[in-house]
Amino acid sequence: MKTINQDLVILLTATITPNSYSKLKILDPEIRKKQYLKALDFYLHKTPFKIIFAENSGDPLDGFPLFPERIEYLTFKSEPIEPDRGKAYKELELIDYAIKNSKFIKEAKAIAKITGRLKVLNFNRLSSKFLKIRDNQCCLIYANSYKFRNMDSRCFFFTPDFWPYQWNVGQNLSIRYNFELSLWDAAVQYKRIEGKVYKPFYEPLRIKGRSGFSGNEYKHNLLIHYARMIRNLSQKFLS
Secondary structure (H helix, E strand, O other), rough: OOOOOOEEEEEEEEEEOOOOOOOOOOOOHHHHHHHHHHHHHHHHHHEEEEEEEOOOOOOOOOOOOOOOOEEEEEEOOOOOOOOOOOHHHHHHHHHHHHHHOOHHHHHOOEEEEEEEEOOOOHHHHHHHHHHHHHHHOOEEEEEEEEEEEEEOOOEEEEOHHHHHHHHHOOOOOOOOHHHHHHHHHHHHHHHHOOOOOEOOOOOOEEEEEEEEEEOOOOOOOHHHHHHHHHHHOOOOOOO
16 A cells, blocks of 8 residues: 555546536446546556545446545536536536535645546656645646646646635636636636746646547657647746
């Protein structure tokens, strides 16, 4: 058993049965459940952190592994909204629910939010970099601005004081204003306050899994990874 690092918790967001009208390619609850189980197993065995698995379609989570010292399960049923505000608002709502109800989060100094079906292959490298920055910055968001006005919401790190900014900006989420745009805007507001810091990923995410929106497999080979790293180093954006 790995020594559990108490400085950071992983928050995996999950929707086993889709509950918005957003157009998704992966709709089958059984397929989605298998993807969540594979990702959860990856973070359980490949990282030293506690994990919160937060699910918002009320699934009973039968067959999920029981490791109470490492994994905390939260589930509730979020009904479709009329008019639909898209899957982004559902995710905002889910993260907020987890922050308010998770015992692990209450004890943590920082949170890494990850879309729950995906494996971030370089997560340990990214988390190590985040924690080094966090040693000198008590108020921090660490995320990937992959193009102007868009922040990658599949995985980002933050100290708990960032969340009110994201929650407030997120009240404008809609079909046309997605999580990526809102995360950028929240980071802009956050870094304008004295003592609060945004730091970009200079090493891009290496994602393994399928996009729920397009159904496409993410490309995570090393050549693409290094090409993205060069691009990241040449872009300043919010930094």
